Structures are given as structure tokens and as C-alpha cells.
Amino acid sequence: MAEITLKDVVKRYGKVEVVHGINLDIAHNEFVVLVGPSGCGKSTTLRMIAGLEDISDGTISIGPEVVNDLPPRKRNISMVFQNYALYPHMSVRENLGFGLKIAKQDAATIKRRVDEAADILGLDALMDRTPAELSGGQRQRVAMGRAIVRHPEAFLFDEPLSNLDAKLRVQMRTEIKKLHQKVKTTVVYVTHDQVEAMTLADRIVVMKDGHIEQVGTPMDVFNHPVNTFVASFIGSPPMNLLPATVQNGTVVFSDGKSVPVPARLKDRVREGQEVIFGLRPDDLTPVGHGIAEAGDSARVALDIILSEPLGTETILYTTIAGQEAQGKMFGPRNVLPGETLEFDLAMDKAHIFDAESGKTVRLD
Amino acid sequence: MANKPPPFWQREKYTPYILLLPAILTLVFVVLLPLLFSLYTSFTGYRLIRPESLYQWVGLRNYERIFSDGDFWSAFGRTIIFLTIALNVEFLLGLGIALLINKITWGQRTLRTIMMFPMMFSPILVGYQFKFVFNDNIGILNNALQSLGLSDGAIPWLVDKYLANFAIIFAEVWMSTSVFAILLLAGLFAMPRDPLEAAKVDGCTPWQVFRHITLPFLMPFVFIAMTIRSLDVARAYDIVDVMTGGGPAGRTELLWTLIARTGYDNARMGQANAMAYVSIILSIAFTYYFFTKLIAARKYMGGAA
Numbered sequence A: 001m002a003e004i005t006l007k008d009v010v011k012r013y014g015k016v017e018v019v020h021g022i023n024l025d026i027a028h029n030e031f032v033v034l035v036g037p038s039g040c041g042k043s044t045t046l047r048m049i050a051g052l053e054d055i056s057d058g059t060i061s062i063g064p065e066v067v068n069d070l071p072p073r074k075r076n077i078s079m080v081f082q083n084y085a086l087y088p089h090m091s092v093r094e095n096l097g098f099g100l101k102i103a104k105q106d107a108a109t110i111k112r113r114v115d116e117a118a119d120i121l122g123l124d125a126l127m128d129r130t131p132a133e134l135s136g137g138q139r140q141r142v143a144m145g146r147a148i149v150r151h152p153e154a155f156l157f158d159e160p161l162s163n164l165d166a167k168l169r170v171q172m173r174t175e176i177k178k179l180h181q182k183v184k185t186t187v188v189y190v191t192h193d194q195v196e197a198m199t200l201a202d203r204i205v206v207m208k209d210g211h212i213e214q215v216g217t218p219m220d221v222f223n224h225p226v227n228t229f230v231a232s233f234i235g236s237p238p239m240n241l242l243p244a245t246v247q248n249g250t251v252v253f254s255d256g257k258s259v260p261v262p263a264r265l266k267d268r269v270r271e272g273q274e275v276i277f278g279l280r281p282d283d284l285t286p287v288g289h290g291i292a293e294a295g296d297s298a299r300v301a302l303d304i305i306l307s308e309p310l311g312t313e314t315i316l317y318t319t320i321a322g323q324e325a326q327g328k329m330f331g332p333r334n335v336l337p338g339e340t341l342e343f344d345l346a347m348d349k350a351h352i353f354d355a356e357s358g359k360t361v362r363l364d
Numbered sequence B: 001m002a003n004k005p006p007p008f009w010q011r012e013k014y015t016p017y018i019l020l021l022p023a024i025l026t027l028v029f030v031v032l033l034p035l036l037f038s039l040y041t042s043f044t045g046y047r048l049i050r051p052e053s054l055y056q057w058v059g060l061r062n063y064e065r066i067f068s069d070g071d072f073w074s075a076f077g078r079t080i081i082f083l084t085i086a087l088n089v090e091f092l093l094g095l096g097i098a099l100l101i102n103k104i105t106w107g108q109r110t111l112r113t114i115m116m117f118p119m120m121f122s123p124i125l126v127g128y129q130f131k132f133v134f135n136d137n138i139g140i141l142n143n144a145l146q147s148l149g150l151s152d153g154a155i156p157w158l159v160d161k162y163l164a165n166f167a168i169i170f171a172e173v174w175m176s177t178s179v180f181a182i183l184l185l186a187g188l189f190a191m192p193r194d195p196l197e198a199a200k201v202d203g204c205t206p207w208q209v210f211r212h213i214t215l216p217f218l219m220p221f222v223f224i225a226m227t228i229r230s231l232d233v234a235r236a237y238d239i240v241d242v243m244t245g246g247g248p249a250g251r252t253e254l255l256w257t258l259i260a261r262t263g264y265d266n267a268r269m270g271q272a273n274a275m276a277y278v279s280i281i282l283s284i285a286f287t288y289y290f291f292t293k294l295i296a297a298r299k300y301m302g303g304a305a
């Protein structure tokens, strides 16, 4: 049983504080993804859990035990590194078995567990090669195999897919998910790629500048971002964020155009409040080309600047109040630049953030 | 248009050889001919003071003589022991120094430079220096030991069989440990950090990390240093000659001090050359051994080192 608990965890390098007192509870067998832009402290946090970095303040526990002062070897965790970190002078078999050998397991156990891992990851044909003789994807697989043979309390992944090409990344992503379903264990997974976070996570932890911005299930974080940062970071193409002012029950953009305040947010806004109006491209669709008939919707005519056909949908670039915005056309037809289309704004999906704090006005 | 073939030195097929000719000629005159000449003299009774003896063909007699000569075998064996001890001590000390310097973050460059000082002195001067350090009457070592009350008599550092060999090895190690230290430090700098961290997470103690990850990575560097140093030590001459002259009574005689004595003091150049050839074969054997080890270690690294 290994739940992982971070309590007021701080990391300082000299005088510079890079992780500012974060709190996080990870449940047993949960797949948690730390996501955020480069340099936000994801790796540092993960490495503190692994024991590769000292914890400057606060406590980290794995299971019931506070591990602050335990070296990595006593934490019973496995880690998969971005650059694979295979042992170059050992064969694949030796790489896989190394941790067990160090743990003084007998040869029969080592062989059984190594073969089992090789089987799960499809490494059987590669067992006698050295890492230099493997492709990127194969090395990645060996690195994961090395992590699973030890049957650890938790797996830690630090951007394991970022060195792979796009196609392989998608394939390995699926494999990691399957692997987690087969080998039920607590996983902490670090990535800067929000698609990876969405697809893999039981729960997503969005980080920025050494703070946790939001913790929630992928759908929760996608549907109810707590602030503009999370709103723009999760989802692709990103949510449109348009500055506006609340006047007489309407949201008025800088060019004077306005839409009504979404019904469910009516009593969350003040008259005259400066806000950011947020709408995902999926919810800004030409009339007749939406996903579903919008309940609470507003209509605006918008000029098309550019269209990007993707087959099942087309991304439309337009401007609202002088600011670039993206919409989507489902069941697309050809759209020419310069064309003007009538758009539905799905107001029941719209978000309103306070302009000053960036926080959502929806407090529940 | 008669297609007359160009003169041969303009034909493409010969161009590489013509371009290589200066190098080939230099090698032939500077290396190959002297080697062949000395090989030839090792089959003659050549004595430096009697040039006409150069034509006195004696067949294998020089070799027969040295192979049945106890002094030669003593020097041969002593050279191998000397080399084994010096290389291992230098390796261990050099490894220790490299690991320490790799750890410190401040003043690393300065220490690296200081570490190389011993290499900057001529071996002859190092020899003189240690001759005076170890001198039994006026040497500072005995002086210090007596002042500190650690010994009451004069210890015969350069006279006693074991102490004299120890003193020479000490001087050699003092002078050349930095060869290992520098090469191993270069290896440590080139070492990737990830596998070390992976090993820590995989359950290794610091010692196990060193033993299973760091050391295998350093081995190619160790074997390069061993190759260089084995060539160096196998021809050791200057330090020994200055400190003890191979004496007393041949107790510190190495191959090359013996060869020099035979060739120059006793003027038996033919016999000296025979010994020199045996010594060269010894060097080649060591080089071959370390090179094989090096290639094996590098293959492990998958070409990474």
C-alpha cells in the first residue's frame, strides 16, 4: 500500500526557492500526472519524492512513513528517466535484473521476474543487446521494464516520452496506460504535454512557477479550470480568453460587441467588473456545425481569417474584439478566408474569470 | 589524338604512395634502419670501443648468455614487479585523487594544475630530489624521523634491499600518479549523471554505485593510463640511475639500468642490444595486454567511451 503525501514541500537551491510549499495527496494505485510548462518545478518535485533531491522544508511520506531522510534505495520506488538512463555496459537482461541483483534476490527469482517484465513489454528478442544497439523506443521500453521488475511501491516517470518521435510517443502512451492497468501501482508521471496528462491521468496536477494551480480529474480540470492559466494550458487548441466588462447583465467586449452573461453565472459577477471571457474553440461553432444544439447560446457574425481542415473538423481563425480567437467547424465544408459566418457561442460552456486575479468567478 | 599514357608518377593509382613517400622515408631512416641495425648488432660481438667487432657474427650467443645470466633475470623480474606495484599504486592513488577533485566545487581548476606539478619536473631532477630526501646521513626524512623520536638510528633507505626499491617506487609514484588522476578525472567529467541516479533508485549504496556503474565506465580510461604508464615504467632508467645507480650490489637493478651498464660501462653493445630486444618484447606484451583490455572495456560501453 503506497499512498504518497506531500505536505508544505519547499525546495530551495541556495537562496532561490523553486517549489513553494506544495500539498498533494496521492492515493494508492492512483495515476497522477504533474503537468506544467518547462521550469515550473515538476522534475524537482518528482526528484524529491525519489530522494534524488533534498527536501528543503515540509515532509514527504510514502505509505505511513516520512521519507525525508531516507536515501532513494530505501524508498522502494522505481523511476523512469527522460534520457532512459540505462546502464551502458550491461545487456538488456542485466539492466532489467540489476535492481534485483543488488537486492540479493536469488538467480531463479531474478530470471522469473526479468522474463515476466520482458514478456509484458515485448523485449524477449532484445535481451542480449546492449543499450547502444537499441532504438529510442526500445530503450524506453527497457527503462520501463527495469522499473517494473522490482515490484516497487510507486513508479515515478520524468517526461519519459519526450525524446520519442510523435508517432512512437502516442504508441508508448497507450502502452503506459495498459501497463498501469496490468501492473496496478501508484504512479507519479511528469510531463509538459497536456495531451499526455489528459489521456493518462486519474488525476491531473497543474503546476506553474513552483505552485500547484489545480488538482482534479482530467474532465474536471478541462471543464472547470480554476483560473486563466489552467484554462489556457489544458485543451488544444487552447481556450479563447477575451478581456471584457460586465454591464447590465451582458459581457461587453472592447469593441462594444456584447453577449449576455451565461445564465448559470449571473449572480457570480458584479456590475462593472473587469473579466476575462473564456470559450473553448469547440464551443465557438458556425451555426449548424456545432457538436450538439446549444441550450443557452448567443449568436455573432465573425470574419474568417484562416481555416485549417483536419478532416472531421476544421479549425477556424477569426477575431473577436480585435483579438485572435479560434473556433471549430464540425461536419465541415470548405471555408474561404474573408468569408463571414454566423457563429453559435455555447454560453452554458463559457467561463468567466476575474480579470485582476485571473480566478474563475464560479466558486463551487 | 594519340592517347599517350601519362608517366607513372602522374597516374592516379600511385598518387597516395607518392604523397606518403616523405613520411615513409622518414620512418625508414629514423626508426626502421636503427631498429634493424640494433637487431643485427645483437647477433654480433659488437663492443663500442672496437668498431671492427661490428662484423663479428656470433649468432645467438648474446641471447644464450643473457638467458643463462641470473643478473639479467633478476633485473627482468624486478622490472615486472616494479611495474606492477607502481601501476597499481598509481591507479589507486590517481583514482582517489580524481574522485576527490571531482567532488569539490571550489578551486577545482587550481587543484588540477597543482596536481600536475610533479609531471613538469625532469625525472633526473625528481631522482636527485628523492636521493636527498632518502639519504641516510643528510636526508630530511631520517632527520625528521629522528627529530620526532620515531627512529634512533639512521635508516638506510637507499642501501637496504627492500627500502631502496620502496624509495624508487615512491619517487616514481610521486612523479606520475597525476597521469592516472588526470585521465580518470577526464573520465569522471564525461560520465553521464543519469545512470548514477538510476542506480541509486535501483537500490544501490554509494559504494555499489561506484562499483557497478562508475568503475566500469572509468575502465577504458584506466587502461589508457595503464598503457601509457607501462611503456613509461618498463623503460625506467633516470630515477633509478640517479637515486641508486642500480645498486647497491645490483639490488635495485632494472632492465634498462642493466642494459645501459652493459652497453656503455662494459661496452658490450651487442649483448646490451640483445637485452634491449627482450625488453621491447616485454613492453609490447604489456601494451598488447592493456589494449586488449581497453577494447573489451570499450565494447561494453557500446562505443560510448
Ligand SMILES: Nc1ncnc2c1ncn2[C@@H]1O[C@H](COP(=O)(O)OP(=O)(O)O)[C@@H](O)[C@H]1O
Binding pocket: A013, A018, A036, A037, A038, A039, A040, A041, A042, A043, A044, A045
Ligand atoms: N540544480 C539546480 N540548481 C539551481 N536551480 C535549479 C536546479 N535544478 C532546477 N533548477 C531550477 O528549478 C526550477 C524548476 O526546475 P525543474 O523542476 O527541472 O522544472 P521542470 O518543471 O521543467 O521539470 C527551474 O527554474 C530550474 O532552473
Ligand SMILES: [Mg+2]
Binding pocket: A039, A042, A043, A044, A159
Ligand atoms: Mg523536467
